[in-house]
Amino acid sequence: MDLDLKHIQTLLENIKPFPKVTNRKPLNKFKTSGGNHKQLNCIHLGVKYFGKKYNQTKATKEKIYPDLERSIITFIQKYYPNIKYNQILINKNNWFNIHKDKNNKIDKALLIGLGDYAGGELNLHDDNGTIIKRVDIRMNPIIFANKTISHSVQHWTGDRYSIITYLI
Secondary structure: OHHHHHHHHHHHHOOOOOOEEOOOOOOOOOOOOOOOOOOEEEEEEEEEEEOOEEEEOHHHHOOOOHHHHHHHHHHHHHHOOOOOOOEEEEEEOOOOOOEOOOOOOOOOEEEEEEEEEEEOOEEEEOOOOOEEEEEOOEOOOEEEOOOOOOEEEOOEEEEEEEEEEEOO
């Protein structure tokens, strides 16, 4: 597993410049994604849902990152064949405050942390916002209930990539 993850990390580190998304609105901290989303460093792979219909994301449709997309899908099929998803979100150095991923149709997501960083653990919160568990996701993929469990990211130093699956 480590060799597969290191290969994906190398592919991510070679994307220069990393794409930015600038059309996101700031979102409610307990219902949807947290943090300041006016600009995110991210890549969406798979499908998107917009205007009551599904379409391929630009990165998938135009095959902008074919090696990366193939490597991530192969990794998921090899190690997590039962995970259901139709979108993969890759973040680079995006900090997220407490939130729930309410748009995920199922309450199960695969989360992977990659990069040369210290800190950046996943914080799991109770309904009052208190951290009840901190999980180191670096080179340690987890499946968690991202739709119903409030979560956030601990601050970090270095370059941090996170890969998360969604079924939208």
